[in-house]
Amino acid sequence: MAAWTRWGMALAALLLASGAGGRALTLDDVAREGELRLLAERPDPQGYGYTARVHIDESSLRDGVVRMQTCHLRLDPNPRVVVLFNRERVQSIDIVRAEGVERAWVEGNRVELAQVQRGATVCIDLRSRALDAVAPGRWRLHAGPLMRRYLDGFLPMDAELAVSWPAGLLAVTAVEPAPQPGVRLVTHDDGAQLHITFAGRLSARWELQRAGGGQP
Secondary structure, three states: OHHHHHHHHHHHHHHHHHOOOOOOOOHHHOEEOOOOEEOOOOOOOOOOEEEEEEEOOHHHHHHOOEEEEEEEEEEOOEEEEEEEOOOOOEEEEEEEEEEEEEEEEEEOOEEEEEEEEEEEEEEEEEEEOOEEEEEOOEEEEEEEEEOOEEOOEEOEEEEEEEEEOOOOOEEEEEEEOOOEOOEEEEEEOOEEEEEEEEEOOEEEEEEEEEHHHOOO
16 A cells, blocks of 8 residues: 555656646556556646667668667656667667757666656667568567556557668568557558557567568
8 A cells, every 4th residue: 555655646646747748647557567558548648758760771671680769759758768779689879869858868778868847859860780580581579678667557548650761672561560550560661650549567579571572
């Protein structure tokens, strides 16, 4: 009971500072550890969001290395934020934009943010070996884990994941999570977009193959 009292007090403080946009968050909107909720409608549309744009070319299909442009938008206020990348996969990290933070710097395989103000934006470019060959002419692209942590749980957030490639190079065969309320997939000849609204810890993946199912 004491833990829920602490949650209630913390959420009340969060709501008082959150301003307009959507209805007020309640404890029912918070996902606990180990829980993932896909949301058909976001209760706080002006809250934190994440975007990632991944660029795949022929070289990526050989070595698994992709270029990524990521942005953390409308950040929550926090004295310290750490954006952690997979040490085994990331090859380079570059902070290209930081607004509403006192300081932002790269430390090993992570980005550190100090004194983050409400609504801050941080954009990070990187190269990462995020593409795995799973069979001849087939690849798997990993994204995440993504989360908006608050105390012992997770608040709602949006993730917009986009992948691009030369027209006619690849096709999407599946995504995880699959399209459903809270998950929207749009595909094109030269890429695809996956929009996910959720609360919890999310790991997404793309299943890709050469267009037409052929091998190189």
